Amino acid sequence: xxxxxxxxxxxxxxxxxxxxxxxxxxxxxxxxxxxxxxxxxxxxxxxxxxxxxxxxxxxxxxxxxxxxxxxxxxxxxxxxxxxxxxxxxxxxxxxxxxxxxxxxxxxxxxxxxxxxxxxxxxxxxxxxxxxxxxxxxxxxxxxxxxxxxxxxxxxxxxxxxxxxxxxxxxxxxxxxxxxxxxxxxxxxxxxxxxxxxxxxxxxxxxxxxxxxxxxxxxxxxxxxxxxxxxxxxxxxxxxxxxxxxxxxxxxxxxxxxxxxxxxxxxxxxxxxxxxxxxxxxxxxxxxxxx
Numbered sequence: 001x002x003x004x005x006x007x008x009x010x011x012x013x014x015x016x017x018x019x020x021x022x023x024x025x026x027x028x029x030x031x032x033x034x035x036x037x038x039x040x041x042x043x044x045x046x047x048x049x050x051x052x053x054x055x056x057x058x059x060x061x062x063x064x065x066x067x068x069x070x071x072x073x074x075x076x077x078x079x080x081x082x083x084x085x086x087x088x089x090x091x092x093x094x095x096x097x098x099x100x101x102x103x104x105x106x107x108x109x110x111x112x113x114x115x116x117x118x119x120x121x122x123x124x125x126x127x128x129x130x131x132x133x134x135x136x137x138x139x140x141x142x143x144x145x146x147x148x149x150x151x152x153x154x155x156x157x158x159x160x161x162x163x164x165x166x167x168x169x170x171x172x173x174x175x176x177x178x179x180x181x182x183x184x185x186x187x188x189x190x191x192x193x194x195x196x197x198x199x200x201x202x203x204x205x206x207x208x209x210x211x212x213x214x215x216x217x218x219x220x221x222x223x224x225x226x227x228x229x230x231x232x233x234x235x236x237x238x239x240x241x242x243x244x245x246x247x248x249x250x251x252x253x254x255x256x257x258x259x260x261x262x263x264x265x266x267x268x269x270x271x272x273x274x275x276x277x278x279x280x281x282x283x284x285x286x287x288x289x290x
Contacts, residue, residue, distance in 0.1 A: 024091055028271055032095040034076060036278045038068040041167050047284035048168060048183065051247040052175060059121035060170050063130075066114045068166065071137050073107050091271055125173050133169050136162050156199055160192030183247065186236065190251050190281070193229060193258050196221070197277050200262075201270040222262075229259040246287070253283040 030036050042065045049056045073096075080096035096103060118127060164187040168180055200222060236252035239245075257280030265273055 024095060025271075027275055028091045031271075031275055031278070032092045034069055034072040034092075036275075037072050037163070038065040040278060040281045041065065041068045041163065043282060043284050044187065045167050045170065047247065047250065047287070048171065050287070051183075051245055052171060052179075054171065054174060056170065057121070059117060063114060063118060063122070064166065064170070066110055067130075067134070068163075070107065070111055070114065071134075073103065077104060077107070123173070126170065129169050129172055133162070133166050136165070156195035157192050159195050160188045160190075163191045164188035182239075186239075186248065186251055189232060190255055190258075193225070193232070193255065194277050194281060196225065197258055197262055197265070198274050201265055201268075201273040201277075225262060226259075229255060229262060233259060250283040250286070253286070254281050257283070 024032055030039070042061060045061065045064055046056065076092060076096045077100060079093055080100055118130065122130065164184050167187065168184050171180060233252050233255040236248045236255060240247070240249035240252060258277060261268070261273060261276055261280065268276070
C-alpha cells in the first residue's frame with residue numbers, strides 16, 4: 001500500500017519534471033537573461049548622443065541599462081506566474097519559471113541600487129522625467145497583467161513608444177522637443193516593427209499560452225508589413241540624405257534587416273528569429289567597429 005503510493009508520487013514527480021525541463025542554447029542566453037533590450041537601449045542612447053553632439057555620464061548610461069532590465073525582467077517574472085509548462089512556451093519564459101526566486105532577489109537588489117543612484121546622480125528635472133517615463137511602463141504592465149489583458153493586443157505599439165521615450169528621455173532637458181520628436185517617432189516605429197516581427201514568429205506559442213498580441217488580432221497586418229517596412233526603410237534613407245546624418249541611415253539599415261527577416265521568417269526557428277530581430281537593431285555598432 002505504502003510502496004504503491006510512493007510509486008505514484010515518484011511517477012507524478014517524474015512526469016512533472018519532464019514537462020518543465022528545458023534546454024537553453026548559448027545563443028538564447030542573452031534573451032533569457034533579459035540583456036537584449038538593455039543593450040539595444042544603451043547602444044542607441046549612445047548613438048543619439050553622438051548624433052546630437054552631447055555627452056552622457058556613466059551614471060546616465062548605467063541607469064538606462066538597469067532600468068530597462070528591471071522592466072523587462074519584471075514583465076517576464078509576471079508572465080512566468082501564468083506559464084503553462086505543459087504547453088508550448090519560449091526559452092525565456094521557461095528560464096524565468098525555473099529561476100523565479102533567485103531572479104526576484106536579484107531584481108530587488110538592482111531596484112535598490114537604481115533608486116539610490118537616481119536620487120544621488122540625477123538632476124531634479126531629469127529625475128521627474130524619468131519617473132514619468134517609468135509610470136508609462138508601470139501603467140502598461142498593470143494594464144497587461146492585472147487590469148485589462150486585452151490591452152496586450154496592441155502591446156507592440158506601446159512597447160515601441162515607451163522604449164523610444166526611455167532611450168531619449170535623458171536629452172529632453174538639453175534639447176528642444178522640436179528637435180526630438182522626429183528621432184523619437186522614427187525609433188518608436190522601428191522598435192514597434194521589431195516587436196511585431198517577434199510576435200509573428202511567436203504567434204503559435206502565444207496562442208498556446210492564451211497571450212493575445214497584435215499579430216494574432218490583426219493577421220492581415222503581415223502582408224501590409226511587407227509593404228510598410230520597405231517604405232519605412234526608404235523614408236529613413238531619404239531623411240538621412242536630406243539631413244546629412246548617419247542617425248536615420250542606421251535606422252534604415254536596421255529596418256532593412258527586419259524586412260529580410262520578415263521574408264525569411266518561415267524558414268527560421270521562432271527563438272532564433274527573435275535573437276536575430278534584436279541583433280539587426282545593433283546597427284550603430286558599425287560606427288564602433290569601423
